[in-house]
Amino acid sequence: MNTNLKTRRPTIGLALGGGVARGWAHIGVLRALAQAGIEPDIVCGSSIGALVGGAYLAGHLDTLETWVRSLNKRRMMGYLDIRLGGGGLLGGQRLARLMEEYFGGVNIQDLPKPFAAVCSELPTGHEVWLRDGPLIDAIRASYALPGVFPPILRDGTWLVDGALVNPVPISVCRALGARVVIGVTLHAEVFGRGIVELQRGGEADEGAVFREAAGRGTKTPDRLIMRQIFGAGDKTPGLSSVMLSALNIILDRLSRSRMAGDPPDVLVTPHVGHISLLDFDRAEETITLGADALNRELPSIRDCIAALGIQPAAAM
Numbered sequence: 001m002n003t004n005l006k007t008r009r010p011t012i013g014l015a016l017g018g019g020v021a022r023g024w025a026h027i028g029v030l031r032a033l034a035q036a037g038i039e040p041d042i043v044c045g046s047s048i049g050a051l052v053g054g055a056y057l058a059g060h061l062d063t064l065e066t067w068v069r070s071l072n073k074r075r076m077m078g079y080l081d082i083r084l085g086g087g088g089l090l091g092g093q094r095l096a097r098l099m100e101e102y103f104g105g106v107n108i109q110d111l112p113k114p115f116a117a118v119c120s121e122l123p124t125g126h127e128v129w130l131r132d133g134p135l136i137d138a139i140r141a142s143y144a145l146p147g148v149f150p151p152i153l154r155d156g157t158w159l160v161d162g163a164l165v166n167p168v169p170i171s172v173c174r175a176l177g178a179r180v181v182i183g184v185t186l187h188a189e190v191f192g193r194g195i196v197e198l199q200r201g202g203e204a205d206e207g208a209v210f211r212e213a214a215g216r217g218t219k220t221p222d223r224l225i226m227r228q229i230f231g232a233g234d235k236t237p238g239l240s241s242v243m244l245s246a247l248n249i250i251l252d253r254l255s256r257s258r259m260a261g262d263p264p265d266v267l268v269t270p271h272v273g274h275i276s277l278l279d280f281d282r283a284e285e286t287i288t289l290g291a292d293a294l295n296r297e298l299p300s301i302r303d304c305i306a307a308l309g310i311q312p313a314a315a316m
Contacts, residue, residue, distance in 0.1 A: 008310045009309060009310075010179035010180050010308045010309055010310055011042065011177055011178050011179045011180070012039070012040045012042070012178060012179070012180045012181075012182065012305070013040065013041065013042040013170075013173025013174065013176065013177075013178025013180065013181045013182070014029075014030075014033075014040035014043050014044070014053070014173070014181075014182050015044050015169045015170045015172065015173050015182065015184065016029075016043070016045040016049030016050070016168075016184050017045075017046055017047075017049050017167050017168035017185045017186050017187070017255065018048055018143075018161065018162065018163025018168075018186070018251060019047070019048060019049075019163075019186025019187060020047070020145075020244070020247075020277035020278065021048075021276065021277055021278055021280040021282070021286070022048075022186040022270070022272040022277065022286060023047070023048025023049060023051070023052060023186065024048075024052075024282075024283045024286040024287050024290070025184070025186060025270040025286050025287065025289055025290030025293070026048070026053070026290060027052055027061065027064065027065050027283075027287045027290060028270070028286070028288055028289065028290025028292070029268060029290045029291065029294045030052070030056050030061060031287070031291055032290070032294035032295050032298075033294060036295075036301075038305075040182070041114070041178070042113060042114045042173050042177065043057055043113060043114070043115050044115070044116045044118065044169040044173050044176070045115075045116075045117060045118065045142065045162075046117075046118040046142060046162040046163045046168065046169050047145070047161050047163040047167075049163075049168075049169075049184070050117035050118065050138065050139050050142035050143065050162065051064075051142075051143060052064065053115060054103070054108075054111075054117065054135050054138070054139050055102075055103075057112060057113055057115050058102070058103055058106050058111060058135060060102045060103070063102055065287070068280070068283040069283045069284055071280050071281045071283060076280055076281065095140075096136065099136050099139065099140075100136060103135045106134070106135045106136075107134060107135065108132050108134075108135055108138055109131070109132045109133075111135070114131070114177075115131070116129040116130065116131050116169070116172050116176065117130045117141065117142040117162065118130075118142060118162030118163075118165070118166050118169045118172060119138075119141045119142050119144075119152075119154075119159040119161070120159065120162055120164045120165045121157055121158070121159060122151055122158040125164075126165075127162070127165040127166055128154075128159060128162075129172055130142070130154070133154070137152060137154065140152050141154060141159040141160070142159075142161065144159065144160045144161050145160070145161045145247075146160050146161065146164075163251055164250075164254075165254075166258060167185070167187065167255040167258065168183045168184065168185050168255055168258065168264070170183045170258070170259065170262055170264045171258070179308050179310070180265050180266075180304045180305055180308050181264045181266075182264060182265070182266050182268060182297075182301060183259070183263075183264030183267050183268065184269075184270070184290075184293075185255050185259075185268070186272055187248065187251045187252040188252075188269040188273070244276070244277045244278065247277065248277065265304045265308070266297050266300045266301050267297075268293045268294055268296075268297050269293055270286075270290045270292070271289055271292075271293065272286060272289055272290075275289075
């Protein structure tokens with residue numbers, strides 16, 4: 001019997017969860033994995049996890065990171081194409097045009113590794129995994145938060161945010177053949193800024209910037225909508241605080257429920273509870289927190305890879 005057999009590394013799946021602006025932590029997770037010499041074989045994402053995961057596999061993680069690090073609240077206003085009517089407060093076309101510059105012409109089936117963007121089907125609530133077709137369409141469908149972005153039509157079916165049915169798509173990684181699954185959840189600290197601000201009865205400071213921008217040279221309907229979303233500066237919570245605090249709770253509870261039945265082999269939990277779901281301009285801090293979280297779990301990841309390695313059959 002040959003006792004000098006080399007153990008083959010198991011297939012590694014990376015499940016990137018939803019979390020709106022907290023999703024920039026996924027960039028730090030991917031950076032830390034690369035620095036450790038660990039490369040995922042399968043990437044699945046829900047909501048903003050699909051955006052970061054898709055950019056990574058398309059070879060545009062550097063581009064995405066450069067862009068998110070450049071964001072401030074005033075620049076963010078330029079991407080908010082508010083519209084009256086339709087399935088969401090934002091049309092999403094400005095963001096789509098930005099993605100078109102980098103992902104245009106890229107199909108999921110042409111990516112170097114298996115990828116799935118998780119979506120929710122309207123009106124059934126069925127979980128849908130997009131594994132082919134234009135990458136941009138899949139990403140937009142996966143982050144189409146109801147009430148904010150309009151649903152995306154795919155094969156005669158309307159699709160919305162995948163985090164509503166599977167916030168951390170561990171089960172998708174396993175279904176695609178992952179032996180070791182690393183899950184990244186962004187809702188472990190549910191009682192963060194969104195909840196605290198709502199309890200105080202006031203709107204976040206960020207709302208003042210949006211209200212100011214909405215009051216300068218903005219059409220009256222858009223200005224009224226912006227004040228409704230971000231509050232008028234009084235003690236009454238704006239629509240954003242109410243919606244995002246509720247979303248915090250829903251995603252946290254759903255994540256816990258799903259992972260109780262199908263836990264990842266290693267769970268990475270960036271400490272991002274103090275970051276609002278609208279803090280897109282805090283990318284530098286959020287990315288660092290993602291890298292820190294991955295590095296904390298690195299010994300466990302290495303142990304899992306070693307323990308679940310596949311040893312070829314011995315030659316007799």
